[in-house]
Amino acid sequence: MAEAASARQQAAGPSVSSAPLSTLKAFAGLLSSLLLTFIGLTAITFVIGRVMPADPVLAVVGDRAPQEVYDQVYQAMGLDRPLYDQYWRYLTQLVQGDLGTSIMTARPVMDDILRFFPATLELATIATLLGIFLGIPMGVLAAVHHGRWPDHFVRIFGLLGYSVPVFWLGMVGLLIFYANLGWVAGPGRLDVFYDDIVPSVTGVILIDAALEGEWEIFWNAVSHLILPAAILGTFALAYIARMTRSFMLDQLNQEYVLTARVKGMSERRVIWRHAFRNVQVQLITIIGLTYASLLEGSVLTETVFSWPGIGQYITRSLFNADMNAVLGGTIVVGVCFVGINLFSDLLYKLVDPRAR
Amino acid sequence: MSVPRAVVEKSKGLRAWLLQDVPDSITQARVQRFYLAWLTFRRNPIAMTGFLIIASLVVMAAFAPLLTATSGLEPQLEDRLQSASAEHWFGTDGLGRDIYDRIVWGSRITLYIVGLVGIIVVPVGLVVGTLAGYVGGAVDTVLMRITDIFLAFPRLILALALVAALGPGLENAVLAIALTTWSPYARIARAEALTIRNSEFIMAAKVQGASTGGILFRHVMPLCISSVIVRLTLDMAGIILTAAGLGFLGLGAQPPTPEWGAMISTGRQYLLDQWWIPTVPGIAIFVVSLGFNLLGDGLRDVLDPKSAE
Amino acid sequence: MDDAPLLIVEDLHVSFDTPKGVVDAVRGVSFELGREKLGIVGESGSGKSQTGRALLGLLAARGHARAKRVEFDGIDLLRADERTMRTIRGDRISMIMQDPKYSLNPVMTVGKQIEEAYLVHTKASRKQARERTLAMLEAVRIRDPRRVYGAYPHEVSGGMGQRIMIAMMMIPQPDIIIADEPTSALDVTVQLQVLAILDDMVSQNGMGLIFISHDLNLVASFCDRVLIMYAGQVMEVRNADDLQNAEHPYTRGLMSCLPQVGDRGRELAVLTRDAAWIDYQGGSSD
Numbered sequence: 001m002a003e004a005a006s007a008r009q010q011a012a013g014p015s016v017s018s019a020p021l022s023t024l025k026a027f028a029g030l031l032s033s034l035l036l037t038f039i040g041l042t043a044i045t046f047v048i049g050r051v052m053p054a055d056p057v058l059a060v061v062g063d064r065a066p067q068e069v070y071d072q073v074y075q076a077m078g079l080d081r082p083l084y085d086q087y088w089r090y091l092t093q094l095v096q097g098d099l100g101t102s103i104m105t106a107r108p109v110m111d112d113i114l115r116f117f118p119a120t121l122e123l124a125t126i127a128t129l130l131g132i133f134l135g136i137p138m139g140v141l142a143a144v145h146h147g148r149w150p151d152h153f154v155r156i157f158g159l160l161g162y163s164v165p166v167f168w169l170g171m172v173g174l175l176i177f178y179a180n181l182g183w184v185a186g187p188g189r190l191d192v193f194y195d196d197i198v199p200s201v202t203g204v205i206l207i208d209a210a211l212e213g214e215w216e217i218f219w220n221a222v223s224h225l226i227l228p229a230a231i232l233g234t235f236a237l238a239y240i241a242r243m244t245r246s247f248m249l250d251q252l253n254q255e256y257v258l259t260a261r262v263k264g265m266s267e268r269r270v271i272w273r274h275a276f277r278n279v280q281v282q283l284i285t286i287i288g289l290t291y292a293s294l295l296e297g298s299v300l301t302e303t304v305f306s307w308p309g310i311g312q313y314i315t316r317s318l319f320n321a322d323m324n325a326v327l328g329g330t331i332v333v334g335v336c337f338v339g340i341n342l343f344s345d346l347l348y349k350l351v352d353p354r355a356r
Numbered sequence: 357m358s359v360p361r362a363v364v365e366k367s368k369g370l371r372a373w374l375l376q377d378v379p380d381s382i383t384q385a386r387v388q389r390f391y392l393a394w395l396t397f398r399r400n401p402i403a404m405t406g407f408l409i410i411a412s413l414v415v416m417a418a419f420a421p422l423l424t425a426t427s428g429l430e431p432q433l434e435d436r437l438q439s440a441s442a443e444h445w446f447g448t449d450g451l452g453r454d455i456y457d458r459i460v461w462g463s464r465i466t467l468y469i470v471g472l473v474g475i476i477v478v479p480v481g482l483v484v485g486t487l488a489g490y491v492g493g494a495v496d497t498v499l500m501r502i503t504d505i506f507l508a509f510p511r512l513i514l515a516l517a518l519v520a521a522l523g524p525g526l527e528n529a530v531l532a533i534a535l536t537t538w539s540p541y542a543r544i545a546r547a548e549a550l551t552i553r554n555s556e557f558i559m560a561a562k563v564q565g566a567s568t569g570g571i572l573f574r575h576v577m578p579l580c581i582s583s584v585i586v587r588l589t590l591d592m593a594g595i596i597l598t599a600a601g602l603g604f605l606g607l608g609a610q611p612p613t614p615e616w617g618a619m620i621s622t623g624r625q626y627l628l629d630q631w632w633i634p635t636v637p638g639i640a641i642f643v644v645s646l647g648f649n650l651l652g653d654g655l656r657d658v659l660d661p662k663s664a665e
Numbered sequence: 666m667d668d669a670p671l672l673i674v675e676d677l678h679v680s681f682d683t684p685k686g687v688v689d690a691v692r693g694v695s696f697e698l699g700r701e702k703l704g705i706v707g708e709s710g711s712g713k714s715q716t717g718r719a720l721l722g723l724l725a726a727r728g729h730a731r732a733k734r735v736e737f738d739g740i741d742l743l744r745a746d747e748r749t750m751r752t753i754r755g756d757r758i759s760m761i762m763q764d765p766k767y768s769l770n771p772v773m774t775v776g777k778q779i780e781e782a783y784l785v786h787t788k789a790s791r792k793q794a795r796e797r798t799l800a801m802l803e804a805v806r807i808r809d810p811r812r813v814y815g816a817y818p819h820e821v822s823g824g825m826g827q828r829i830m831i832a833m834m835m836i837p838q839p840d841i842i843i844a845d846e847p848t849s850a851l852d853v854t855v856q857l858q859v860l861a862i863l864d865d866m867v868s869q870n871g872m873g874l875i876f877i878s879h880d881l882n883l884v885a886s887f888c889d890r891v892l893i894m895y896a897g898q899v900m901e902v903r904n905a906d907d908l909q910n911a912e913h914p915y916t917r918g919l920m921s922c923l924p925q926v927g928d929r930g931r932e933l934a935v936l937t938r939d940a941a942w943i944d945y946q947g948g949s950s951d
Contacts, residue, residue, distance in 0.1 A: 036501060036505075037504065037505055037508050040501070040502070040504075040505030040508075041505065041508070041509065043505075044505070044506075044509065044514070045517065048517050048518060048520075048521045049521065052518075052521040052522060053521050146726075147726075155402070159402075159646060159649050159650065159653070160646065162593070162649055163593055163597075163642060163645040163646040163648075163649045164642050164645070165597055165600050165601070165604075165617075165620075165638055165641045165642060165645070166597075167601060167604055167620070168600075168620055168634075168635075168638030168641065168642070169638075171620070171624065171627060171634060171635075171638070172635060172638070174627070175627055175628070175631055175635075179627075179628050254767065255762055255764070255767040255768040256767065256768055256769055256770040256771070258723060258762070258768070259762060259768045259769065259770070259830075259833075260770070261723055261754065262721060262723065262754055262755060262759060262760045262834070263754065263755040263759075263781065263782045263785055263833070263834075264751045264752065264753070264754035264755035264756055264785050264786060264837075265751075265755075265781070265785055266751065274770055274773075277770070277772050277773065278770070278771065278772055281772070292510070293510070295510070296510035296511065296512050296513055297512070299512055299513065299516065299601075299605075300512070300601050300604060300605070303604075303605065314513070314516060315516070315605055318516060318519075318520050318605075318607075319606075321520075323520065323521075326516070326517055326520045327517060327520075329513075330513050330514065330516070330517040333510055333513050334508075334509055334510060334513065334514070337508065337509070337510045337513075338508045338509075341508065352772070353771070353772055353817045353819075354771055354772075354817070354819050375685065392684070392685075395684055396684050399684060
């Protein structure tokens, strides 16, 4: 294979860069994209935090703060300095991980966020996995049986999942499966009974409990996790199935699929080894998008399920007029969002032979 | 019942005119395209369902005063927490207001939100996109960078932050949604503008001395408008869901306005015993969102026949 | 060389369901194919491509084919079940498509795709398949078979892509090969090379070739017999060297449209279509 690669290089001539160099270029391109987007993000949050509110200091300290605190924060924010100077200080603080202090908890916002983030990650990850392992086969099935009942079923299911307000579905789910049927546990990550028993190593209760061998707690966590994960998972499933179906339909119309059939291959092989191979690459982007949007959609679901994740953190901070916390959370989620999308872009470029 | 012969023959003539293989004029070609699109659209039961749902929504909003008994805003505490009955089709909420009435009035708010967002994002997207695509160069790079930044931002979170700074309210929520939604339209308009800008009729206009602005406004933008509008239809469901989400968090329309998301939020406390209070508004949101999705799917099938076949 | 025809087609019809109604793409086509090069010439919409697809049972969605007889080696191709058809496709009847940009799988290497065509119908080891593939690549006159073996379709030129196509479709050594506009996407110089390769392989292996094209000149010079199609029907069948004696006005019209070297100052003729040709009944082969 190395022989082929170097032969390819020789044959292709000096105008084609070698494989490692183009990967580096792609990576550098993505990095600069990330940087620019980060600056853009922070510019927006800066504008929201400093420029928009009538009194930015009040937005941070709240209207019940004593005068000394007000003055302190005024100084710290450098509000007497010109805007671009303020922005620069803001940026440098951000890069060092200083998101300000929360008036709610009086702790650095970054610490709070790190405490709450794993809960959201846990939910988003499981929901995405559900979406992948159920959604992809459903999408392929629908495309292959285009126009017949599996297709209609998947389309309708996808449409429903796509149209339903996730937070409402969560509520209805709680009503039916918790209040009426008692099949799953209620809001929160654990029964209050089990709170704080297991030391928080990763922040993910499932892992922490398993590490400690506390199986009762483990299963309790699972029963709390099922419903919100299923609800978010339905959304992920609907989206992934829909996009998979769409991509597969596209590919199944392509000439090379006809070629594969002309060769006499079984339909199964045509579908998976040819059409799906071309879809795989595109699915990377979709999965990235799904994960990112689940992170974002967690805001609403966490409110319904009293799930102590970053979504709930942001909304609670909102109601307490804790501006630093809100903006801090926004930036963290924003950066993750952007990061995931760019990462999946990079992965795409690495995997698709045409993009090299 | 027999139809007069003249009418029968006239409609036969119309149908023939519509299905004529080679049209005689541009107008006929355009009308034929519409008709053919309509035929394909009509064939699709899913799309027609969506169309009917949205049509019903519009009718409901337009005729709200005729369809409701009250304004849905006045508390009537004697009637609190009643379940569905002949008098109150969906029951009453925590303040005794008829839920059916509130839903109907709420449809106006839904349309208001969708309409307002549309009025903001379509022009902004068109202007930014066509400018970037047509002029190209540094303008293009800068505008697209800005577009990408807004595109990269998670919609709901950014809307949250905006409302945190501006304060809750329907117009602020609309602004927040618009700010997070306009980017794709700029991209679409730009893509179209790129295709068009080397066309001969543009060159002809330039030779005749038309200014860049004039060309953009009178030639480029009208051609880009249709794809932008199609995309808007596809996005509407998402816009409604985001608005409902903001309402649910108490950041959209403020009480006593019967915005459906806010109704879920205020009704949440009654979930266990008077389940209909938060559930019914959710069904309304669901149905409307579904309607727009069906409509959007149908439109897409019509415009890109391969995905329908 | 036996004289029995490889393929007998009698009264083939192909139709499609469209929103506007049923469209008849092929309306009663009949012909026989021996170990020869048969050209099917027609303009867009004449039904020539659909004829080829129908033989393999690979019509697009909403397409239906029926005929009095479509017989290949004692098998009725239109009534055979899917399993039988899969043994025939590739192994006994194969098809070369127009544009390798689209007809080759973009995410699989060329070598793997050719090997696949071989391994579907033969129990062989990977090593054997690889050797056969490299041999085929050489047979289609590709100079650096190992490099091309590991390349992706977008990394090779159009002419090379078509040769790869030919290699892929010939590797199982079919009896009949259908070539659907095989050179239409290529430059003129490359066209001739590819045709030469096709010619060699077909005659060396005693295959039957159905060459579908819109280019009458090309078909006349390349094939043994020519079938002229218009609006889904066969207008005329002639030996390639006998075309100047064509009888049907459509054929004569096509021939007179071809510019001749040495024509000085003559206005090029434009084909005028007679509406009567759509209802033309006939054009069966001899």
